[in-house]
Amino acid sequence: MSTVMNKNLTQEIIESFSADTYTEANDLRKQAIGYLETLGLPTNKSEEYRFTPITKHLEKNFKWENKNPQSSINSIDDYLIPELDANILVFINGSFSQKFSKIISPKDQLSIKTLAEAFQSESTTISSYFDKVGRSQNDPFAAMNSAFWQEGVCINIPDKTIVEKPIFLLHINDTTLSQVIAHTRLLLIIGQQSEASIIEKFETTGGEASFHTFIEEILVSESASLNYYKIQNDKGAVCQVTNSAIQQLSGSKVSAFTLTLNGQLIRNNFSITIDGEHCESHFNGLYLLKGKTLVDNHTVVDHKKPNSQSNELYKGIMDGNSKGVFNGKIFVRPHAQKTNAFQSNRNILICDDATINTKPQLEIWADDVKCSHGCTTGQLDEEALFYLQSRGISKQSAQAMLLYAFAADVVATIPHGSIKNYFDLLISERLQKNF
Amino acid sequence: MLEIKNLQARIEEKEILKGINLTVNAGEVHAIMGPNGSGKSTLASVLSGREEYEVTGGEVTFLGKDLLALDPEVRAREGIFMAFQYPVEIPGVNTINFMKTALNQIRVHRGQQPLDAVSFLGLMKEKMKLVEIEQSLLSRSLNEGFSGGEKKRNEIFQMAMLEPKLAILDETDSGLDIDALRIVANGVNKLRSKNNATIVVTHYQRLLDYIVPDFVHVLYKGRIVKSGTKDLALELEAKGYDWIKNEVAVA
Numbered sequence: 001m002s003t004v005m006n007k008n009l010t011q012e013i014i015e016s017f018s019a020d021t022y023t024e025a026n027d028l029r030k031q032a033i034g035y036l037e038t039l040g041l042p043t044n045k046s047e048e049y050r051f052t053p054i055t056k057h058l059e060k061n062f063k064w065e066n067k068n069p070q071s072s073i074n075s076i077d078d079y080l081i082p083e084l085d086a087n088i089l090v091f092i093n094g095s096f097s098q099k100f101s102k103i104i105s106p107k108d109q110l111s112i113k114t115l116a117e118a119f120q121s122e123s124t125t126i127s128s129y130f131d132k133v134g135r136s137q138n139d140p141f142a143a144m145n146s147a148f149w150q151e152g153v154c155i156n157i158p159d160k161t162i163v164e165k166p167i168f169l170l171h172i173n174d175t176t177l178s179q180v181i182a183h184t185r186l187l188l189i190i191g192q193q194s195e196a197s198i199i200e201k202f203e204t205t206g207g208e209a210s211f212h213t214f215i216e217e218i219l220v221s222e223s224a225s226l227n228y229y230k231i232q233n234d235k236g237a238v239c240q241v242t243n244s245a246i247q248q249l250s251g252s253k254v255s256a257f258t259l260t261l262n263g264q265l266i267r268n269n270f271s272i273t274i275d276g277e278h279c280e281s282h283f284n285g286l287y288l289l290k291g292k293t294l295v296d297n298h299t300v301v302d303h304k305k306p307n308s309q310s311n312e313l314y315k316g317i318m319d320g321n322s323k324g325v326f327n328g329k330i331f332v333r334p335h336a337q338k339t340n341a342f343q344s345n346r347n348i349l350i351c352d353d354a355t356i357n358t359k360p361q362l363e364i365w366a367d368d369v370k371c372s373h374g375c376t377t378g379q380l381d382e383e384a385l386f387y388l389q390s391r392g393i394s395k396q397s398a399q400a401m402l403l404y405a406f407a408a409d410v411v412a413t414i415p416h417g418s419i420k421n422y423f424d425l426l427i428s429e430r431l432q433k434n435f
Numbered sequence: 436m437l438e439i440k441n442l443q444a445r446i447e448e449k450e451i452l453k454g455i456n457l458t459v460n461a462g463e464v465h466a467i468m469g470p471n472g473s474g475k476s477t478l479a480s481v482l483s484g485r486e487e488y489e490v491t492g493g494e495v496t497f498l499g500k501d502l503l504a505l506d507p508e509v510r511a512r513e514g515i516f517m518a519f520q521y522p523v524e525i526p527g528v529n530t531i532n533f534m535k536t537a538l539n540q541i542r543v544h545r546g547q548q549p550l551d552a553v554s555f556l557g558l559m560k561e562k563m564k565l566v567e568i569e570q571s572l573l574s575r576s577l578n579e580g581f582s583g584g585e586k587k588r589n590e591i592f593q594m595a596m597l598e599p600k601l602a603i604l605d606e607t608d609s610g611l612d613i614d615a616l617r618i619v620a621n622g623v624n625k626l627r628s629k630n631n632a633t634i635v636v637t638h639y640q641r642l643l644d645y646i647v648p649d650f651v652h653v654l655y656k657g658r659i660v661k662s663g664t665k666d667l668a669l670e671l672e673a674k675g676y677d678w679i680k681n682e683v684a685v686a
């Protein structure tokens with residue numbers, strides 16, 4: 001793919017969106033367009049997108065002058081998580097759906113506003129936090145989102161507040177009538193000593209192409225705690241780039257879990273900045289792929305302050321022609337002494353045509369730290385398989401048992417019953433563990 | 436029940452079984468003895484369907500069926516059980532769930548209803564007593580972190596659960612102290628009946644004090660070079676294997 005073509009596509013995208021009129025964040029949008037122009041869309045030579053041909057995919061599948069269709073979805077029941085009692089925020093084709101959204105937590109536990117509203121009534125929050133920890137300057141798709149975002153939510157949780165009901169963010173792209181391009185955002189501020197759980201779920205229906213960028217900026221204040229779950233189970237041919245930037249202040253705790261099962265081309269840029277002492281970050285990823293799905297998880301944990309620990313475990317099972325990409329960066333800055341940082345990426349390839357590219361990247365400037373990383377790629381253990389079969393268990397069930405054992409151990413750590421069950425259900429279904 | 440004729444097998448170009456002949460009838464216990472490396476485990480693995488071993492000649496009939504044509508799980512469902520010399524540790528696979536899946540797939544194969552959770556647990560309790568195994572052990576991942584003796588006991592527990600027609604015990608006595616040995620042997624004896632058969636692979640006479648064989652065979656360099664009654668085992672215990680090796684060399 002030539003650089004000239006990329007330039008053209010970048011320009012084409014910029015021009016198609018510039019025709020829209022935006023009412024908020026016009027200066028930031030202009031700035032972001034500048035970043036996008038400078039960065040350009042990635043080519044196969046771009047180090048960060050070497051294995052993930054998003055630009056090519058965009059070129060081939062989208063008409064940028066088209067507007068998103070109206071969705072005719074009249075129920076979201078199929079997309080809900082069974083028995084999960086949650087605050088539900090729904091986006092359809094990039095627009096916030098008042099009709100399907102539902103807030104059940106009391107007002108003193110949290111404030112939820114659309115970004116459009118927040119720009120009107122919460123200018124302090126916006127000016128302090130909006131587009132501050134995102135990565136618009138570094139990532140062309142983050143820049144694209146910052147330039148052209150359609151809608152988003154701003155969630156503010158005051159200090160010393162335990163939000164009992166999880167916040168469920170549901171993105172649906174309905175491509176029944178035509179292609180959909182959606183750019184959405186989340187700004188989540190968790191006050192000191194507060195606790196919250198967020199679940200993000202992405203769905204596409206219909207047969208046409210969909211392209212979705214999502215930026216989330218999350219601040220976890222002093223001694224606050226966040227449980228975070230992302231479920232990417234798009235049945236349609238979605239191309240998606242998510243940029244997650246979580247910032248942790250002293251004594252805070254984050255547990256994150258990203259489960260990816262379906263979609264065409266998925267790129268997750270997931271970064272945690274540890275900007276305080278005595279923080280804990282656990283982040284798990286599980287990608288169980290088949291068909292032609294490509295999933296690229298780029299993670300960053302940046303230890304800026306001493307005495308914190310991070311623990312990263314990403315696991316993948318690749319079947320069919322699927323491709324997995326994992327890149328895990330750990331930075332330990334000069335002041336961040338006594339950091340404990342662990343990273344592990346483990347993969348099983350079921351099929352000869354499936355591939356994984358995995359790369360750990362550790363940059364450690366402090367000297368008194370404990371860091372380790374490891375990655376393994378293998379097949380199913382033949383001896384274990386035989387043992388199970390020798391007891392009368394079919395090969396298919398034996399395989400499912402072993403894959404499930406490999407995949408599901410991280411699920412056991414999920415504290416919410418209904419979320420745990422749902423993860424378990426999705427994983428069992430994918431691995432055909434039906435016994 | 437089992438008829439092995441001129442069975443030959445190899446692994447990675449290496450001939451290991453060089454023509455085994457053996458007939459086992461219902462109700463019988465056969466002991467297979469022999470020095471290390473003579474092919475005892477290979478024979479057990481070939482009978483249970485391990486694919487690494489390539490059968491290069493001969494035939495095996497089990498209850499009238501061509502055993503070598505069956506997948507390992509089908510052999511198990513038809514009634515073959517091998518207690519492994521080295522049971523594999525399988526992290527993340529819960530022993531009870533594993534056993535329930537195995538038992539129910541076998542039952543379905545035999546045209547029986549799968550057991551529900553309650554009946555399964557009832558059966559499990561009963562069989563646990565037989566081999567004196569603790570439930571806490573079975574609640575763990577399959578063999579993970581089990582001691583040598585616990586693994587062997589787990590093998591016999593599985594055998595008790597699955598009620599095979601032909602059990603092949605590969606060095607089930609190795610690594611067991613005398614108490615564990617007695618428990619395991621006791622379990623095996625209680626499961627013996629005129630309808631099933633057992634092949635006990637061992638290279639010590641010790642186990643045969645507890646599980647008394649009808650026949651003893653000596654396997655050496657891939658062949659059964661001598662067969663006899665339990666007295667043969669005592670003779671081997673007293674004299675070692677050298678006289679057998681010499682006999683073979685002379686012949």
Ligand SMILES: Nc1ncnc2c1ncn2[C@@H]1O[C@H](COP(=O)(O)OP(=O)(O)O)[C@@H](O)[C@H]1O
Nearest residue numbers: 446447449451470471472473474475476477478
């Ligand atoms: N996986 C294997 N690869 C290569 N050689 C093997 C393998 N398994 C067994 N053998 C060889 O086959 C011969 C018989 O082994 P085995 O059947 O384990 O003997 P036994 O159980 O009588 O001690 C030995 O020489 C052993 O080294």
Ligand SMILES: [Mg+2]
Nearest residue numbers: 475476520606
């Ligand atoms: Mg052996």
